[in-house]
Amino acid sequence: MNTTAGTLSLQDKLNILADAAKYDVACTSSGSDRRGRKGFLGNASAAGICHSFASDGRCISLLKILLSNECIFNCRYCLNRSDNDRPRATFTPEEICTLVVEFYRRNYIEGLFLSSGVVKSPSYTMELMYQTIYLLRTRYRFNGYIHAKAIPGAPEDLIMKTGFLVDRMSVNIELPSRDSLKLLAPHKSPENLIRPMRQIQQGITGHRLAIGKDPQMERASGIQYLPHTIFKDNPYKKLGSGKQLPGLFAATDSSSSFVPAGQSTQMIIGASGETDLELLSVTQRLYQQYDLKRVFFSAYVPLNEDAALPDIHTAPPLLREHRLYQADWLLRYYGFHAGELLSKERPNFNIMIDPKCDWALRHLEQFPVEIQYASYAQLLRVPGIGVKSARRIIQARRHGSLTFEHLKKMRVVLKRAQYFITCGGKMLHRIPIEEDFITRRLTCDNSGKNWEISHPETYRQLSLFDDFHIDGDVTVEDSVKTFSGQM
Amino acid sequence: MTTVFTCKDLFDDMMTCIYDAWASRLGHANVKLLTEPLGTRELFCTYRHIDAQPDKAASVVRTIRQKISAHACRMVYRAAMSDQEDKLDVIYRFLNLGFYQGPSVLDCLQYPAVMRLFELDRKVSNEAHYFKEFIRFFSYENRVLVSHIEPRSNVLTLISPYFSDRLPSENWMIIDDGRMLAMVHPADQPCYLTALSPEEMKDLSREPDDAFVGLWKGFFSHIGIHERKNPRCQRSMLPLWYRKNMTEFR
Numbered sequence: 001m002n003t004t005a006g007t008l009s010l011q012d013k014l015n016i017l018a019d020a021a022k023y024d025v026a027c028t029s030s031g032s033d034r035r036g037r038k039g040f041l042g043n044a045s046a047a048g049i050c051h052s053f054a055s056d057g058r059c060i061s062l063l064k065i066l067l068s069n070e071c072i073f074n075c076r077y078c079l080n081r082s083d084n085d086r087p088r089a090t091f092t093p094e095e096i097c098t099l100v101v102e103f104y105r106r107n108y109i110e111g112l113f114l115s116s117g118v119v120k121s122p123s124y125t126m127e128l129m130y131q132t133i134y135l136l137r138t139r140y141r142f143n144g145y146i147h148a149k150a151i152p153g154a155p156e157d158l159i160m161k162t163g164f165l166v167d168r169m170s171v172n173i174e175l176p177s178r179d180s181l182k183l184l185a186p187h188k189s190p191e192n193l194i195r196p197m198r199q200i201q202q203g204i205t206g207h208r209l210a211i212g213k214d215p216q217m218e219r220a221s222g223i224q225y226l227p228h229t230i231f232k233d234n235p236y237k238k239l240g241s242g243k244q245l246p247g248l249f250a251a252t253d254s255s256s257s258f259v260p261a262g263q264s265t266q267m268i269i270g271a272s273g274e275t276d277l278e279l280l281s282v283t284q285r286l287y288q289q290y291d292l293k294r295v296f297f298s299a300y301v302p303l304n305e306d307a308a309l310p311d312i313h314t315a316p317p318l319l320r321e322h323r324l325y326q327a328d329w330l331l332r333y334y335g336f337h338a339g340e341l342l343s344k345e346r347p348n349f350n351i352m353i354d355p356k357c358d359w360a361l362r363h364l365e366q367f368p369v370e371i372q373y374a375s376y377a378q379l380l381r382v383p384g385i386g387v388k389s390a391r392r393i394i395q396a397r398r399h400g401s402l403t404f405e406h407l408k409k410m411r412v413v414l415k416r417a418q419y420f421i422t423c424g425g426k427m428l429h430r431i432p433i434e435e436d437f438i439t440r441r442l443t444c445d446n447s448g449k450n451w452e453i454s455h456p457e458t459y460r461q462l463s464l465f466d467d468f469h470i471d472g473d474v475t476v477e478d479s480v481k482t483f484s485g486q487m
Numbered sequence: 488m489t490t491v492f493t494c495k496d497l498f499d500d501m502m503t504c505i506y507d508a509w510a511s512r513l514g515h516a517n518v519k520l521l522t523e524p525l526g527t528r529e530l531f532c533t534y535r536h537i538d539a540q541p542d543k544a545a546s547v548v549r550t551i552r553q554k555i556s557a558h559a560c561r562m563v564y565r566a567a568m569s570d571q572e573d574k575l576d577v578i579y580r581f582l583n584l585g586f587y588q589g590p591s592v593l594d595c596l597q598y599p600a601v602m603r604l605f606e607l608d609r610k611v612s613n614e615a616h617y618f619k620e621f622i623r624f625f626s627y628e629n630r631v632l633v634s635h636i637e638p639r640s641n642v643l644t645l646i647s648p649y650f651s652d653r654l655p656s657e658n659w660m661i662i663d664d665g666r667m668l669a670m671v672h673p674a675d676q677p678c679y680l681t682a683l684s685p686e687e688m689k690d691l692s693r694e695p696d697d698a699f700v701g702l703w704k705g706f707f708s709h710i711g712i713h714e715r716k717n718p719r720c721q722r723s724m725l726p727l728w729y730r731k732n733m734t735e736f737r
Contacts, residue, residue: 011701022710022711022712036655038656040655049620052620052621052707053721055717056721057718057720103703106699315714395594396595399594400597401597402597
């Protein structure tokens with residue numbers, strides 16, 4: 001192991017620790033709404049703000065870094081596992097604070113995402129993280145967004161103390177079943193992952209009750225109008241069980257906060273043999289049982305050569321990840337349940353069409369729906385109609401009838417929706433409502449796009465300038481020539 | 488014969504123009520409203536230039552708030568910040584319907600004028616949101632923050648409340664290079680809009696020597712995952728047009 005911590009420049013450290021942190025997916029800055037304060041730096045906006053987009057198309061919202069990439073754990077899939085010979089670096093708390101404040105002033109970032117390899121022991125690492133965040137909030141007067149990882153196995157009081165300073169906390173479960181966890185992450189036990197998650201949830205519930213809010217986290221607006229969402233039909237929700245406020249919150253005032261943006265987690269897709277159904281059921285259970293705000297999926301990028309892992313040349317399963325995110329949205333915004341989208345007979349998503357179309361095709365008896373009369377819940381289940389366009393339809397149809405032309409302007413995707421709706425009793429074209437026919441029509445539209453998602457860079461149109469290296473700087477003479485027609 | 492009312496591309500002028508067009512009693516079908524500079528002039532039209540009168544403008548704003556809603560008033564303001572040619576006429580047609588129908592006009596997306604106003608509002612709001620995300624400040628040696636933008640719509644007044652809230656105790660200014668306008672915010676004071684002379688613009692376009700620029704560029708290139716490289720996705724999320732003044736792409 002390289003231990004050259006003393007000789008590295010700040011730039012080197014930042015590069016090493018950004019490299020080490022980039023496989024963590026969560027980079028959202030949403031869920032917290034906090035006004036700015038005089039003398040402090042920053043605010044937080046509920047919808048979250050992306051400040052840039054990296055070369056892989058993922059948003060950069062937070063300064064995503066590890067405190068240290070030294071790690072005593074040896075999780076097989078991880079770049080920073082203790083076996084790997086990698087340059088190792090550790091930030092001092094002051095370095096992190098300066099970076100955050102100076103980046104934030106220049107509007108590069110929305111806040112800090114702080115994670116860490118396990119240095120010495122989980123409690124030592126958590127203590128370091130706590131100190132960094134405490135310094136940032138107090139001496140550096142930073143009022144922006146902070147997302148901190150809870151290190152599995154860290155003591156309870158440290159996690160609670162951190163919770164009062166940050167906006168979001170997360171514990172990564174990475175692998176959704178006990179077996180694959182044992183195989184690929186031998187130092188992590190499921191109990192050690194669930195305990196901090198449970199504890200943060202109790203903290204959030206306790207604090208929300210203490211300041212007079214509903215114990216459950218807020219969900220997407222509009223979802224309260226849907227009859228059967230995973231949040232309403234929740235077998236884990238204990239009703240009226242006389243919740244005890246943890247003593248910690250007895251004297252809380254409403255200006256303090258405890259993890260206001262909720263907690264999240266992430267799972268790796270494609271490193272172990274779980275089906276989509278298992279992944280999605282775990283996701284749903286995490287939303288219901290632990291009231292998580294988000295579950296992220298990360299397509300497995302092979303970094304280590306290991307007999308227990310897929311081959312090093314395996315392409316990351318990007319399309320599968322995409323389908324799972326689509327399904328996750330259906331759970332959180334559209335009132336679907338995991339059991340509706342997948343079943344034991346069909347445990348994986350159809351790669352050719354998105355989960356909502358897939359569901360609609362298997363339930364053609366419910367279609368077509370009439371735009372003038374369909375309920376909000378019915379409209380949301382039509383492929384091509386989203387939350388915004390459903391709301392626009394509901395508002396506009398009170399004042400007069402709607403045509404396909406109007407729907408188009410309301411940003412309904414008629415390419416998909418036309419097979420499932422009628423306007424004034426008529427469909428857009430005369431088409432048979434048959435599963436085979438509609439599937440064929442939908443997939444012939446989609447195949448190109450799907451190919452692009454799973455092969456982001458393999459094919460493109462030939463370009464004169466890029467492919468024949470005509471990229472010299474344009475001189476003044478050149479531009480004059482183009483004007484005068486010589487070129 | 489159509490009468491075309493024209494005015495400068497400023498909010499007060501536009502509202503006065505609407506007032507005068509309405510009060511001219513020529514009939515709504517016989518008037519047309521445009522902002523200057525005018526493109527090709529039409530034949531068989533009379534052109535009438537209107538100058539701003541604060542009391543007339545205030546009266547139009549008051550009427551929108553009373554007869555439609557404060558929300559409609561904000562939408563009209565945002566639509567007026569657009570760079571589209573038909574914006575003033577669309578606002579006029581919208582008010583035409585709105586004063587008659589009241590607050591519920593906002594839901595009637597079936598009417599072309601309402602739909603078009605929605606589109607203009609959405610375009611301007613989206614652009615303003617993009618600039619909240621993609622504005623980059625340079626930090627000068629005296630810790631003053633300066634940012635240059637070249638927006639299509641006039642978004643300065645739409646983004647400044649956000650930055651005042653975010654950076655309340657910093658000295659910053661955002662400069663609209665195309666319109667030569669600047670929003671200036673002295674620390675712990677309210678911000679104000681001012682026009683800049685070409686000499687001032689030249690002074691302010693100097694790039695300071697800033698160590699954090701290099702750090703940020705390094706971070707930016709290292710955070711992308713090589714195996715997932717996808718410039719097309721990056722382009723659709725962050726169009727090239729917005730990258731002109733962004734530190735990491737310079």
